[in-house]
Amino acid sequence: MVEDGTVMRGRVTVYSVPGCPHCIQAKATLSTLGVPVCDVNVNKHRELRARLKELTGHSVVPQIFFNNLYVGNNEDLQNLDPERLERLVLSVREEPVPLDAPPVPGENSLDSDGEVDGAACELSEALRNLILKLYSDHLSEDGKTVDYKAMSRSLCFERYCDLAVHLQRVELLSLSREEKLAFFINIYNALVIHGNLRLGFPKNIWQRYRFFNYVSYFIGGEVFTLQDIENGVLRGNRKGVAQLLKPFSRNDPRLQLALPDVEPLIHFALNCGAKGCPPIKTYTPQVREVKLSQIFKWYKADFGGTDEKLLNWVFDHMGASQKKRNLQALLSEGKIKVSYLPYNWSINSTD
Incomplete structure (x- = not known):
């Protein structure tokens, strides 16, 4: 889709961490597209964590932007419709990085020594x-x-x-x-x-x-x-x-x-270093996540004011579907994290 030698005016921003297999796969895929990738290590640049969560509603990585267009995580990238992917690559090739593009660290914005605080x-x-x-x-x-x-x-x-x-x-x-x-x-x-x-x-x-x-x-x-x-x-x-x-x-x-x-x-899960132990893996807290429109965040008080009341309102107003059955299962299990999808302010013109 991209001819050799084509000058790219924009960029793809990938927020990632070292060693993350999903980040590695996403960057490998982008490399095959020939697009310029700005890889931001959010462990090193902790000042961007809160901003990333604000932009995407997520703190997991990778998170991917083509110029200022939010694509999502690695799975979202891999599942992109070919036509949409081609349009995204074209936008990076022809359009310069806009002012509202996601932030990247400046040349002098590194942490002094990469230390992590007490959280x-x-x-x-x-x-x-x-x-x-x-x-x-x-x-x-x-x-x-x-x-x-x-x-x-x-x-x-x-x-x-x-x-x-x-x-x-x-x-x-x-x-x-x-x-x-x-x-x-x-x-x-x-x-x-x-x-x-x-x-x-x-x-x-x-x-x-x-x-x-x-x-x-x-x-x-x-x-x-x-x-x-x-x-x-x-x-x-x-x-x-x-x-x-x-x-x-x-x-x-x-x-x-x-x-x-x-x-x-x-x-x-525990491995004592012996051959009889289970395979070594790493683990993250298992929290079920429900993604909602930013509208529910802005007017949360109108839907009950709490995550529990908000989710119950959503459930009561959903038509019969697999998504409703999935939400019902999550509600019965409890421990649900509510996050909010980025809001697309682009004009809804057909032009």
């Missing part, structure tokens, strides 16, 4: 992205074996170690159950790898006991060993294998973070 979810996401990069470079396709020697020499691992230091400043009490699960599962799996790289893999029962009871991170002002994370937090403060006592006593401040009940699925 647990943000730091967890940044660490998760580095873990994804490490896994993509050094993990086997089935997720069961790790090239530890190559990983130990990786610059990405050095960056992970630097970022892990900031765990000591995170605030954890505000995390929801889903956020806590994702945060601590990811940290556990990363800590196992970190411990293996720094201390070596335990070879007998005594070494394994010491490894899981002493390898630790300083998180939110408290020390968490691997045993503390698994049995104290994720298993609701239950005794682990060969443990005589619960990880947290009644007066232990870490007890506030323990799940009220055990989550059995963690046993299919």
Whole structure:
């Protein structure tokens, strides 16, 4: 669709994070189109996160714009109608970047040292992205074996170690159950790898006991060993294998973070570094999302004033359809996140 040597006047802006497979696929697709891509790492340019959420209604990546035209995420890009895609490429080729195009960082707008503040979810996401990069470079396709020697020499691992230091400043009490699960599962799996790289893999029962009871991170002002994370937090403060006592006593401040009940699925997510463990993966909080027009945001008070009343109003006024059945299922499950689609202010002329 684009001839070789064609000068592009506009740009495609992709908001992404390193190691994200959807971001990688989206940028590979755009590369085949021959369009100029401005890749914005939202982990490095944190000042653009809020603006991106405001523009798109989403905080996940990638988010893609052709000049000032919002396309959506990687799935939206892959599913574009060929004719519409051709029009978008043409707009980038012929039209200069408009004033209302999404923001990109200036040459001098980088964070001073790339530090992440004390927000647990943000730091967890940044660490998760580095873990994804490490896994993509050094993990086997089935997720069961790790090239530890190559990983130990990786610059990405050095960056992970630097970022892990900031765990000591995170605030954890505000995390929801889903956020806590994702945060601590990811940290556990990363800590196992970190411990293996720094201390070596335990070879007998005594070494394994010491490894899981002493390898630790300083998180939110408290020390968490691997045993503390698994049995104290994720298993609701239950005794682990060969443990005589619960990880947290009644007066232990870490007890506030323990799940009220055990989550059995963690046993299919935690990887202790042995071949018998489940494949290593990363996890995000599972929150159901309903996307609505900005009109519902602007006049939310007219529809009840709360997300719950708004969704019930929408449900009551929907005709019989698969979407209504899907919404009914989400309402019955609870924990729904409401987000709002970008509003298209372009004139609705047929010309």
